[in-house]
Amino acid sequence: MDGNNYIKGCCGKHSSISATITMKAVNVCLLLVAIAQAHAADWAQVQPVYRDRPTFRVASHSKIIGGNIATPGQFPYQVGLFIDGSGFCGGSLISDTVILTAAHCVDGIRIFEAHLGAHDIYDMNEPNRVIVISTDGVAHENFNPATIDNDIAIVRLGFPVGGFGISPVRLPAFSLVNETFSGDRVRVSGWGRTSDATSGVSPELKYVDVSVIDNSQCQAYYGNIINESKICVDTNGGTEGTCHGDSGGPLVIQESDGEYTEIGIVSFGSVDGCESGFPAAFTRVTEYLEWLEINAGVALRP
Incomplete structure (x- = not known):
């Protein structure tokens, strides 16, 4: 049977389906349904406190909202x-056995399909x-959904993964702990909504x-919910940035040696929408290096 025909059947367009459908086809169908149903459950949203927006430097136009398609293997x-079969988040491989993501993607979740x-x-x-498939997700013990503090988590895979187009991202060195990255150009990737x-x-x-x-500029939008454990980016009037489905994904910076280092985890945006022009907020990874060493078992640079 043609896989496309089976997908149509599972979505209710055809009712007679052969009993010889393979389990793989069933899983594909269920996964596609999960993709179609993935929605705001993964995306933390915050009510802006202030609506008089500061003036930001206009960035060059590149858009995940309407954005640039990655080259296969680029990231x-x-x-x-896929979380509990009904939601979707991003994440990053930080070792051959551990995925880094947001706590709000892990908290209360039982099954992860990476x-x-x-x-x-x-x-x-x-x-x-x-x-x-993993059932070993660990959210930060002090994650606070109300303030979206400590929005960091890991998913343990149970065995090493690798192969073409699969390798870990570098984590920050301890020497970067006091770095704010303000004004730096950074890159975020994901499968989130494009509008x-x-x-x-x-x-x-x-x-x-x-x-x-x-952070002071970001506080002008969101108030004191923005603290030292968060990092924000300008969305260039809502034309650039993250959206539903990007939560947990990596924000990286290219260091002087040419390597990319993850400095943020997609955390939250404004309830006014991804294209509202409000900043996008991330968990600041440099605030959690010791937590990652202990819980993810990764060795970090001095």
Whole structure:
């Protein structure tokens, strides 16, 4: 039986389906339904406190909202996480056995289906894709959903993963703990929605380059919910940035040696929408280096 015919059947367009359908086809169908249903459950939203927006430096136009399509294998650390079969988050591979993501993607969740080496999240036949099922998610013990503090978590895979297009991203050195990154150009990637009007995640992995703003500028929007454990970026009037489905994904900076280092985890945006022009907020990874050493078992640079 043609896989496309089966997908149509499971979505209610055809009722007679052969009993010889393979379990793989069933899983593909259920996964595609989960993708179609993935929505705001993954995306923490905050009511802006102030609506008089400061003036930000206008960044060059590159858009995950309407964004740039990644080249297959461009982000070997990128992970797609299907959570309890009904939600979707991003993540990053930080060792061959551990995924880094947001606590609000892990808190209360039982089953994680991690897709590594993926480009088109709908295409289960991609040759380099590795899929791992895990029930070992660990949110930060002090995660606070009300203030979105300590929005960091890991998912342990149970065995090493690797292969073409699959490798960990570098974590910050301890020497970067006091670095604010304000004004730096950074990059975020994910399968999140490409606009407020869309209802599902993007089929293809996308990315956007954005600029870090001072926390004081971000507080001008969100108030004191912005603290030292968070990092914000300018969304260039709502034309660049993250959206539903990007939560937990990596914000990286290219260091002087040419390597990319993850400095943020997609955390929250404004209830006014992804295209509202409000900043996007991330968990500041440099605040959690000791936590990562202990819980993820990773060795970090001095």
